[in-house]
Amino acid sequence: MRKLGRLLLLGGITALAGLILAACGSSSSGGGTNGGTATVLQGTAPDYLDPQEEYTTQGAEPTWISYIPLVTYKAENAPAGNQVIPGLATALPQISQDQKTYDLTLRKGLVFSDGTPVKASDFKCTVERMIKVNWGGKSFVTDNVTGATDYDEGKANDISGITTDDASGKITIHLDKPYGAFTNVLAFPEMGLVPCGSPMTGQTTNLPPGVGPYMITDIVPNKSYSVVKNPKFAGLNIPDIPTGHLDRINVKIESNTQTEAQQVLNNQADNFDAGDTVPPSLVPQVQSQASDRFEPVTIPSTFYFFMNVQIPPFNNEIARQAVNVAIDRPALQRLASGFLKPECFFLPEGIVGHPDSACPYGAADGHGDIAKAKQMVQQSGTAGQSVTVWGEQRAPRTQYVEYYADLLNKIGYKATPKLISDTTYFPTIGNAKTAPQTGFADWIQDFPNPADFYLLLDAKSIQPVNNENFGNVNDPFIQQQLAKLENVPSTQLDSVASQWQALDEYVAKKAYVTVYGSEQVPKFMSDRIDFDSAQVHPTYLNIWSTWQLK
Amino acid sequence: MAVDPTAPSPGVPAALEPETPLGSSERQGEGGVGPYKLAVRRLRRNKTALAFGGIFLVIVAMCLCAPLYAKHVAHTTPSANHITDEITVRGKTKDVVSPAGIPTGPTWTGKFLLGADSNGRDVAVRLLYGGRNSLEVGFIATFITCLFATIIALLAGYFRGLTDGILSRSMDLIWAFPVVILGIALGTSLALGGLDLGLFSVSGNSLWIPALIIGFVYVPYMAKPLRGQVLGLREKEFVEAARAQGAGNLRIMSHEILPNIASSVIVFIPLMMANAILLEAALSYLGAGIQPQNPSWGNLIGDGLSLIPSAMHLTLIPGGMLVLAVLGINIFGDGVRDALDPRAEIRIEH
Numbered sequence: 042m043r044k045l046g047r048l049l050l051l052g053g054i055t056a057l058a059g060l061i062l063a064a065c066g067s068s069s070s071g072g073g074t075n076g077g078t079a080t081v082l083q084g085t086a087p088d089y090l091d092p093q094e095e096y097t098t099q100g101a102e103p104t105w106i107s108y109i110p111l112v113t114y115k116a117e118n119a120p121a122g123n124q125v126i127p128g129l130a131t132a133l134p135q136i137s138q139d140q141k142t143y144d145l146t147l148r149k150g151l152v153f154s155d156g157t158p159v160k161a162s163d164f165k166c167t168v169e170r171m172i173k174v175n176w177g178g179k180s181f182v183t184d185n186v187t188g189a190t191d192y193d194e195g196k197a198n199d200i201s202g203i204t205t206d207d208a209s210g211k212i213t214i215h216l217d218k219p220y221g222a223f224t225n226v227l228a229f230p231e232m233g234l235v236p237c238g239s240p241m242t243g244q245t246t247n248l249p250p251g252v253g254p255y256m257i258t259d260i261v262p263n264k265s266y267s268v269v270k271n272p273k274f275a276g277l278n279i280p281d282i283p284t285g286h287l288d289r290i291n292v293k294i295e296s297n298t299q300t301e302a303q304q305v306l307n308n309q310a311d312n313f314d315a316g317d318t319v320p321p322s323l324v325p326q327v328q329s330q331a332s333d334r335f336e337p338v339t340i341p342s343t344f345y346f347f348m349n350v351q352i353p354p355f356n357n358e359i360a361r362q363a364v365n366v367a368i369d370r371p372a373l374q375r376l377a378s379g380f381l382k383p384e385c386f387f388l389p390e391g392i393v394g395h396p397d398s399a400c401p402y403g404a405a406d407g408h409g410d411i412a413k414a415k416q417m418v419q420q421s422g423t424a425g426q427s428v429t430v431w432g433e434q435r436a437p438r439t440q441y442v443e444y445y446a447d448l449l450n451k452i453g454y455k456a457t458p459k460l461i462s463d464t465t466y467f468p469t470i471g472n473a474k475t476a477p478q479t480g481f482a483d484w485i486q487d488f489p490n491p492a493d494f495y496l497l498l499d500a501k502s503i504q505p506v507n508n509e510n511f512g513n514v515n516d517p518f519i520q521q522q523l524a525k526l527e528n529v530p531s532t533q534l535d536s537v538a539s540q541w542q543a544l545d546e547y548v549a550k551k552a553y554v555t556v557y558g559s560e561q562v563p564k565f566m567s568d569r570i571d572f573d574s575a576q577v578h579p580t581y582l583n584i585w586s587t588w589q590l591k
Numbered sequence: 592m593a594v595d596p597t598a599p600s601p602g603v604p605a606a607l608e609p610e611t612p613l614g615s616s617e618r619q620g621e622g623g624v625g626p627y628k629l630a631v632r633r634l635r636r637n638k639t640a641l642a643f644g645g646i647f648l649v650i651v652a653m654c655l656c657a658p659l660y661a662k663h664v665a666h667t668t669p670s671a672n673h674i675t676d677e678i679t680v681r682g683k684t685k686d687v688v689s690p691a692g693i694p695t696g697p698t699w700t701g702k703f704l705l706g707a708d709s710n711g712r713d714v715a716v717r718l719l720y721g722g723r724n725s726l727e728v729g730f731i732a733t734f735i736t737c738l739f740a741t742i743i744a745l746l747a748g749y750f751r752g753l754t755d756g757i758l759s760r761s762m763d764l765i766w767a768f769p770v771v772i773l774g775i776a777l778g779t780s781l782a783l784g785g786l787d788l789g790l791f792s793v794s795g796n797s798l799w800i801p802a803l804i805i806g807f808v809y810v811p812y813m814a815k816p817l818r819g820q821v822l823g824l825r826e827k828e829f830v831e832a833a834r835a836q837g838a839g840n841l842r843i844m845s846h847e848i849l850p851n852i853a854s855s856v857i858v859f860i861p862l863m864m865a866n867a868i869l870l871e872a873a874l875s876y877l878g879a880g881i882q883p884q885n886p887s888w889g890n891l892i893g894d895g896l897s898l899i900p901s902a903m904h905l906t907l908i909p910g911g912m913l914v915l916a917v918l919g920i921n922i923f924g925d926g927v928r929d930a931l932d933p934r935a936e937i938r939i940e941h
Binding site: 299320321322323324325328369371372374375376377378379408434436437439440443444446447448450457458459460461462469 | 671674675688689690691692709710711779782884900901
């Protein structure tokens, strides 16, 4: 009897211990486990790890989960990932009638990773720090927020257009003029809060604390760094922001994509950099050996050939239409090793206003009609003209341009590719003196807003240098529509979706550009990671806080 | 330290100073056989040099026939893309370029004999056209180098003094830059804007751009040793004799000195040619030479690099052709040097 009692007692203790262990860190709702360490490879080192300085996807992946802004995006795949949600603010901004004042309130009880309480004034300090460290995208703020330019130029000691009240947590932002995408600006990872008193210079290894599920640590510049779980974050109970499963993520820089892909294929590392291209020679092997842990993910981006509408031959609408008739998008998809989704509209899928109508000059996945295009070129009176096709010396962009030049020759032009270094390409074609006739261009969204794409077809973008409207498109209808649509707040975009769609259909019909697709990035992981629960954000790519071990 | 202006420059082979000067009045060697005939006899005995010279000539002939091959055998052009086309090889239909972007390998038939590249272009056709371009650049560059190096060497060595100072220091300046770096710098900038010298303008895509660059950067490599020879020759008795007879500077340079450095120039030609082809390949590989879509062996190698594991033929075939052509002309060049300069003292410094 006593023996039985001891056995029961032992069994009870074992069961209790099992329950405690399970509660401490085993299965989670996603089917994976909590805890553990993953190894991530990045092909390119982040430009910066300082939250107010970084401006690349490699930099955004760690900072986005370590420094949460007042508003942010859902940590999900597209299209849900395009939705702006409250971050450290209690709700999305209240926008005034004249769309020039944004009111937000900070959540109560927030603390930075070092335990310092978060104050409303930290937001103002963060924005000022972002300007002082000279973030590459600071013009999104200086062009819009009242007093930000004066602060940038040293004419003011603070940004007069931002007022805060630490007691109530109220934050008010005044804009010089309405800017519909300003909520998206507030959601930039660079707006992730840091405490007042943080150094006003970019930090390399000693980063300021943030509010987020992870903290960046152990930085060896250009070689490695880690993110570790922030123990204080889960207790903040911020809805819709994952608290993270992994304890630690070690990131190594591996510039050789061949080695990078081989290591993930062989499970020696857990993730291939989504900003890199899987070497074409390895794609068949990856597709066959790792089909359950490899997937191309389409990101909102537009790859296109611009055509200068101010100079021959593409100042002729029929000539531009002929190019759109002739283009063989599946051919370009093959040049991208399959990592391109054929598209014909300027606004990509996933962006409000992307038309669901048929392409005006043949199906997006059609092979083009060379004979018809040749006839159209004849009809336009531009046949035989010389065309210089500009492109970058960078695979597969070089191959796109060589294909395009051959296509133009086939339809009746004398086309020659002009390929220059990728580091000088965009400044060169954006210089009015170059006056490029046609060439390669692409756009990957800064934020999910159609206005971000239409910057490239806006006549206001035409400048003598750093022009981004490479085709010099200056169409009164486009300008009229943009004047109306650009100011619609991001949170109300759905109300004008049909108008954006009509504008995009108009642009496709006028053949101002020849769009051929949206880029796809590789979601490629090791066997150790739960592939299905790992999310890829349409702008910031891998969301490490959604990863868990199987 | 005083410098004897008549002394050959460092590295200049003293053996190049002919023991029997080939003046206008004295062009016959021993036993009534001229030095060039003697050289031809020596060259004929060098079967290895002749065999490799033959290989080089075969390559040149093949490359010259590129348009015929493209039109009548491959039925395409070097720049025609066939990305989404299909081909039938021994009854089986396959993609020229697979959906994953992998081009087909050699078919050993008329179409795509050596396979396709990532744009679905026929590698055999591009190889032959690439050879034409590489050889054309090599020939033009060698001509430019020889022409300018000879003129500069004659002027600097004959007039000495200020002329020599200016020309020699200019050569030193060019020589101070590593050839490839200088080639890349010039190639990149000229490929963008072309070359416009008023009467003479060349577009950035022209083959003349890499030819001019290569020809230009190699001038000092040939001009300096030749200058040394001219410095020695101008002090010889036959030059003094010509001067005493009232011959002017131009006549002395063209009729007395030039014939005596001609054998050295001939020795240099194949060696410069091999170097020019190699430099063209290096520049094109780095994107600073022949511009796409003009093929060249160098840019064909560069294009195939990213596909080495799955389409090795894209790199190996142009690489092999380049090696064979350069080996052919180098070994033939060695034979020419052995024939004209048996003591083998001409060496190109790299």
